[in-house]
Amino acid sequence: MAREKRSIEEKSIWPDARQMLAKAERDGVETAWDRLEQQTPHCKFCELGTTCRNCVMGPCRISDKMQRGVCGADADVVVARNFGRFIAGGSAGHSDHGRDLIEVLEAIVEGTTKDYHIRDEAKLIRIAGEIGVETKGRKILKVARDVLDVFYGDFGSRKKEVSFMCRVPAKRREIWKKLGMTPRGVDREIVEMMHRTHMGCDNDAPNTLIHAARTALADGWAGSMIGTELSDVIFGTPAPKKAKVNLAVIKKDQVNILVHGHNPVVSEMIVAAAQDPALLARAKALGAGGINVAGLCCTGNEILARQGIPMAGNHLMTELAVVTGAVEAIVVDYQCIMPSLIPAAACYHTKFITTADKAKFTGAIHFSVHPETALAQAKEIVGIAVDGFSKRDPNRVEIPGEPVEIMTGFSNEAILSALGGSLTPLLDAVKAGKVRGFVAIVGCNNPKLQQDSCNVGLAKALIERDIMVLVTGCVTTAAGKAGLLMPEAISMAGPGLKAVCGSLGIPPVLHMGSCVDNSRIIQLCALIANELGVDISDLPVCASSPEWYSEKAAAIGLYAVACGIYTHLGLPPNILGSKVVTDLALNGLEGLVGASFVVEPDPLKAAELLDQRITGKRKALGLC
């Protein structure tokens, strides 16, 4: 039986999405929601995680009737292997992104690029100090050379542990060591996961899952963390600033360029190129009032947090942004870019431009962007967008509503500086029960759920309970559109959180960046744990990904749990076909790493569960 057709109201909570969904229907543009209807019901075996395609004696499906694949693998082994590869995929995405930043830093050091610079030297020096690179009296480029060599080493297989293990609280390091969970090298853990899940290797589900956690930790404490830290070094560390969000940031009278994907390496260049006087003059000559760059998804988060570039939308808004009919070009790097954007763009005058050799799309205009030539290429790309303005059909343009104002830029450095340089005022507020705890709400949209209903519902329910919320990724846009990212949102918070945020002039929901920037959150947890002399699992801190869809979100969830952070998911991963794996995820991990997953689609029930967890942690710390 096919999934019931949902009304536009049931698809998304947002007026801008609803208006564009109606226009998409009129314009004949198919969206993710339409295709979900076609794809439903999904294959039950795949949903349960009990299909195996790891060799050609199969593919095999495991069920009560057929309890083993041709090789003899049972449901536990098959589910664990599939989940392990899922985690490897997510960890690979974040980490390969991190490596790209090392390569840009290398190009800076070697002088092969003039387009990128070290914008935050102080941060580079701080990082160097942490990872044991000599800084005293040395030129910044020499320090950078050594830092990037250490980071390249973190991807390899010669180390016993990745460099940023130096940030992990001692008790947590011990736990990982005992369990064989210490991440040694990014590529090594991912390769080992592929090896273990080949036929005839790791046939003990819990053992596979321990390695899955190690692979995820290599993402969190190396791949992603290197990505975040070097992005700050190269493009500047985010500081609080105001910006705007939703589809109305697309401007009727301007050339609109949307950047989509994850890495700031290209989007930062597009932002720079859009200020080029010659291109601006060309735009004016064609009757445009200017060149407007706005973000989508995580590369949007990167330039939003650092530069205050407006955010047009999150994952499920990407097709709908094109439906406005006012987008001259959509410029992408990699990850979370729906291939459906090619036919959607083709319905309008929108040019779809790819920039990464590892993420080409059939039918796109491709630029092989490299650090050596990035700005010149970005100017060429912006030029294509500008020229496209004359092809826009004004009769097909419809831009919904008004933009919403947000505050962004809460890096750990920014949070510390808002606190006057020390964590003490925040910890005092936690001890006094004014801020009862923290929940990081992260991740995506998933058309199986009403868009952003859970993301927003959970955030609101938590701040009401004096629990501060940290957001990254696609939850940012959701929180922003709901007005939660402004200091005025304290009116929706409980009395304690209201007082604390009010006196600091900050919102009760803080935007900490993109999905790789979840590394900021685990670093913050480590800082707090170290300050209190406890483990991360002792803190009144939880995580949640209410509307997740991607392999990367699963990797984030797993590294959060492995760090000792109780993690809520709005939808289960495809593991329910194995009792061993499911029990481990929901219960067994608690005994091993001091945290587990909990699955709950209802945001209010989820808030209650997270609140209970935080209450328990506060009690254990002797706080009321």
Ligand code: XCC
């Ligand atoms: Fe992708 Fe990062 Fe998910 Fe958004 S939140 S849909 S992973 S863009 Ni990362």
Ligand code: SF4
């Ligand atoms: Fe089937 Fe085993 Fe091959 Fe998987 S590895 S496809 S379960 S025979």
